[in-house]
Amino acid sequence: MFKVTGRDNETKARAGLLETAHGIIPTPIFMPVGTAGTVKGVLQKNLVEDIDAKIILGNTYHLYLRPGLEILKASGGLHKFINWSRPMLTDSGGYQVFSLSGNRKLTDEGAIFKSHIDGSKHIFTPENTIDIQRIIGADIMMAFDECAPFPCDYRYAQKSVVLTHHWLDRAVTRFSGTDPVWDYEQFLFPIVQGSTFDDLRKLSAEKAASAGMAGNAIGGLSVGEPADEMYHIIEVVNEILPDDKPRYLMGVGTPVNILEAIERGIDMFDCVMPTRNGRNGMLFTSEGIINIKNRKWTDDFSPIDPYGPSEVSLYYSKAYLRHLVVSGEILGSQIASIHNLSFYMKLVSEARRRIEEGNFKIWKKQMIKKLSERL
Amino acid sequence: MFKVTGRDNETKARAGLLETAHGIIPTPIFMPVGTAGTVKGVLQKNLVEDIDAKIILGNTYHLYLRPGLEILKASGGLHKFINWSRPMLTDSGGYQVFSLSGNRKLTDEGAIFKSHIDGSKHIFTPENTIDIQRIIGADIMMAFDECAPFPCDYRYAQKSVVLTHHWLDRAVTRFSGTDPVWDYEQFLFPIVQGSTFDDLRKLSAEKAASAGMAGNAIGGLSVGEPADEMYHIIEVVNEILPDDKPRYLMGVGTPVNILEAIERGIDMFDCVMPTRNGRNGMLFTSEGIINIKNRKWTDDFSPIDPYGPSEVSLYYSKAYLRHLVVSGEILGSQIASIHNLSFYMKLVSEARRRIEEGNFKIWKKQMIKKLSERL
Numbered sequence: 037m038f039k040v041t042g043r044d045n046e047t048k049a050r051a052g053l054l055e056t057a058h059g060i061i062p063t064p065i066f067m068p069v070g071t072a073g074t075v076k077g078v079l080q081k082n083l084v085e086d087i088d089a090k091i092i093l094g095n096t097y098h099l100y101l102r103p104g105l106e107i108l109k110a111s112g113g114l115h116k117f118i119n120w121s122r123p124m125l126t127d128s129g130g131y132q133v134f135s136l137s138g139n140r141k142l143t144d145e146g147a148i149f150k151s152h153i154d155g156s157k158h159i160f161t162p163e164n165t166i167d168i169q170r171i172i173g174a175d176i177m178m179a180f181d182e183c184a185p186f187p188c189d190y191r192y193a194q195k196s197v198v199l200t201h202h203w204l205d206r207a208v209t210r211f212s213g214t215d216p217v218w219d220y221e222q223f224l225f226p227i228v229q230g231s232t233f234d235d236l237r238k239l240s241a242e243k244a245a246s247a248g249m250a251g252n253a254i255g256g257l258s259v260g261e262p263a264d265e266m267y268h269i270i271e272v273v274n275e276i277l278p279d280d281k282p283r284y285l286m287g288v289g290t291p292v293n294i295l296e297a298i299e300r301g302i303d304m305f306d307c308v309m310p311t312r313n314g315r316n317g318m319l320f321t322s323e324g325i326i327n328i329k330n331r332k333w334t335d336d337f338s339p340i341d342p343y344g345p346s347e348v349s350l351y352y353s354k355a356y357l358r359h360l361v362v363s364g365e366i367l368g369s370q371i372a373s374i375h376n377l378s379f380y381m382k383l384v385s386e387a388r389r390r391i392e393e394g395n396f397k398i399w400k401k402q403m404i405k406k407l408s409e410r411l
Numbered sequence: 412m413f414k415v416t417g418r419d420n421e422t423k424a425r426a427g428l429l430e431t432a433h434g435i436i437p438t439p440i441f442m443p444v445g446t447a448g449t450v451k452g453v454l455q456k457n458l459v460e461d462i463d464a465k466i467i468l469g470n471t472y473h474l475y476l477r478p479g480l481e482i483l484k485a486s487g488g489l490h491k492f493i494n495w496s497r498p499m500l501t502d503s504g505g506y507q508v509f510s511l512s513g514n515r516k517l518t519d520e521g522a523i524f525k526s527h528i529d530g531s532k533h534i535f536t537p538e539n540t541i542d543i544q545r546i547i548g549a550d551i552m553m554a555f556d557e558c559a560p561f562p563c564d565y566r567y568a569q570k571s572v573v574l575t576h577h578w579l580d581r582a583v584t585r586f587s588g589t590d591p592v593w594d595y596e597q598f599l600f601p602i603v604q605g606s607t608f609d610d611l612r613k614l615s616a617e618k619a620a621s622a623g624m625a626g627n628a629i630g631g632l633s634v635g636e637p638a639d640e641m642y643h644i645i646e647v648v649n650e651i652l653p654d655d656k657p658r659y660l661m662g663v664g665t666p667v668n669i670l671e672a673i674e675r676g677i678d679m680f681d682c683v684m685p686t687r688n689g690r691n692g693m694l695f696t697s698e699g700i701i702n703i704k705n706r707k708w709t710d711d712f713s714p715i716d717p718y719g720p721s722e723v724s725l726y727y728s729k730a731y732l733r734h735l736v737v738s739g740e741i742l743g744s745q746i747a748s749i750h751n752l753s754f755y756m757k758l759v760s761e762a763r764r765r766i767e768e769g770n771f772k773i774w775k776k777q778m779i780k781k782l783s784e785r786l
Contacts, residue, residue, distance in 0.1 A: 072738050073731070077745070334478075353492075353494075356492055359478045359482070
């Protein structure tokens with residue numbers, strides 16, 4: 037399913053093609069987050085035509101609670117429910133159970149939690165999160181894991197990794213023992229945990245690799261640790277994760293984080309930053325980072341981004357977008373989301389081109405400088 | 412500037428063409444409301460390509476407070492600020508001063524009010540609302556008026572009409588004595604007031620007509636009075652307003668209201684209903700009115716409207732839209748707004764076609780039945 041089509045000579049960066057039932061995904065790739073079956077503020081048409089998203093994410097936790105399995109099943113799966121024909125990936129709900137729901141309780145069996153919507157009680161297990169993701173019908177499913185908080189002492193991290201590995205075995209068993217609910221193949225990715233401890237990360241990477249799945253993910257990063265620690269852990273883990281399978285760095289991150297991770301051999305990314313920060317007025321542009329709420333943009337009638345990653349970046353001015361965001365207008369969120377997601381997509385696709393052309397490293401160096409600038 | 416191109420034989424309905432500096436508007440027409448320089452939840456591209464809005468509204472009150480005159484002037488007017496090249500109309504701020512701002516005080520000079528944003532004190536006069544609308548640069552400007560509440564006793568309504576007429580004289584003087592700020596012609600429409608009193612409405616219609624402006628508007632309706640009273644007042648007023656000039660019924664209304672008013676010789680409409688009610692899950696469809704939050708739509712996977720007034724009406728299902736609206740997702744507001752506005756636009760354009768074809772009355776009768784249905 038995964039083919040490396042190009043490698044950078046000076047770094048671990050690689051370009052690839054990931055084949056799924058709903059299409060081929062060029063890597064490195066960024067995946068817009070569509071938590072509850074919608075990339076917030078973006079029409080499916082804009083996702084395809086303006087942003088050209090090759091794959092989007094769904095959140096098992098949110099979708100399980102609302103619209104719920106009955107509706108997802110009756111509609112023919114999430115692709116049909118939201119009318120999206122390109123690939124999709126769902127996380128296993130692990131991260132959300134620990135970050136969103138109150139009164140959660142961890143047992144060997146799984147995680148008991150209360151819905152953040154109505155307080156109702158539920159349990160996620162390695163098995164039922166596979167069953168749920170079968171119904172959702174994502175092309176790529178994730179194994180249920182515990183995402184340890186940061187900072188976290190060694191003893192806790194160790195216990196957490198042991199539990200996550202135990203759960204992985206059960207998830208793989210369920211995955212191998214069941215058929216897709218819909219008529220196409222689904223993949224399961226294990227998640228490497230282990231906080232910021234090299235030995236636990238190595239252990240976890242070996243465990244993930246040994247599961248022999250179609251790809252692997254790294255979780256529990258970008259949760260508060262310094263960026264250099266994150267980059268170090270990526271290096272440690274990627275030494276072990278198989279080179280011929282895609283590597284997905286979960287929930288990361290800034291454009292700089294993404295380029296640094298690509299350099300270290302990561303292929304897939306997702307992050308709420310382009311949409312969530314966009315709604316709050318933070319824009320990633322070719323010239324640097326903009327906080328559109330700043331007074332300095334009040335009368336700047338130049339385009340949001342003159343290098344125009346999307347049509348809206350050229351169509352709308354900074355002053356107008358500032359007016360919309362400051363006024364709390366929905367359109368501000370829409371424009372910022374389309375622009376930021378397009379910027380991210382153009383960034384990874386340019387990285388891919390540079391890798392294939394053999395000049396990734398020098399390009400990356402120039403970009404890091406520009407991307408870090410605050411205008 | 413206005414040409415009647417067709418008349419219905421059995422009713423007062425007429426089709427026309429209204430020529431403005433930014434384009435020709437076919438009438439009857441519905442004008443989406445773009446309060447603060449944005450039709451809430453709708454990209455300008457969707458306004459043109461999906462909804463095909465021929466003209467949109469701006470609110471002088473909102474735009475004066477934010478972004479403010481300095482920015483509007485520096486940007487080259489509202490058209491350039493929001494990047495909209497089709498016609499625009501601005502109301503005079505009268506209605507908003509009375510409905511939105513606290514501590515307003517009416518004097519002969521004008522209306523003193525406090526900003527709903529920061530509590531700052533301002534005054535609107537017949538003169539400065541012309542000056543402001545010159546800077547905004549709308550193709551059609553409105554004269555500053557007092558919109559009497561409903562119900563309202565005769566004495567109050569009479570006093571209010573006298574004030575509005577006094578203000579109209581001053582607005583016309585300012586309008587005639589000033590040039591456009593930008594390099595194109597602007598029109599001024601007087602507003603007929605008089606609550607639900609025939610004699611006051613007649614007086615006010617005669618006053619408006621005598622001003623000899625390019626068009627006339629009827630205000631102070633759809634403020635709580637029964638629909639039949641509104642229709643009656645429209646008849647009374649339209650007997651007097653010149654037949655060779657466009658008639659604009661402000662802030663009205665439901666699809667049924669619009670067809671009834673077209674039958675009585677109204678040419679132009681605006682209303683927040685398609686967008687505001689849309690955001691709350693109320694949809695106007697070819698089959699009737701839908702409250703998408705109702706449980707019955709939970710597993711209805713049919714398109715929002717099989718007669719598809721817009722692309723989104725066919726692309727998205729009722730069940731998905733329900734999920735989005737119930738979940739408070741921005742995308743729900745976007746889809747509902749595009750659908751409802753398209754529905755309104757198709758309704759008035761179909762009315763226009765029927766008038767020209769000479770079968771408006773029979774078509775209207777069938778439509779009224781369907782449009783009133785609650786699904």
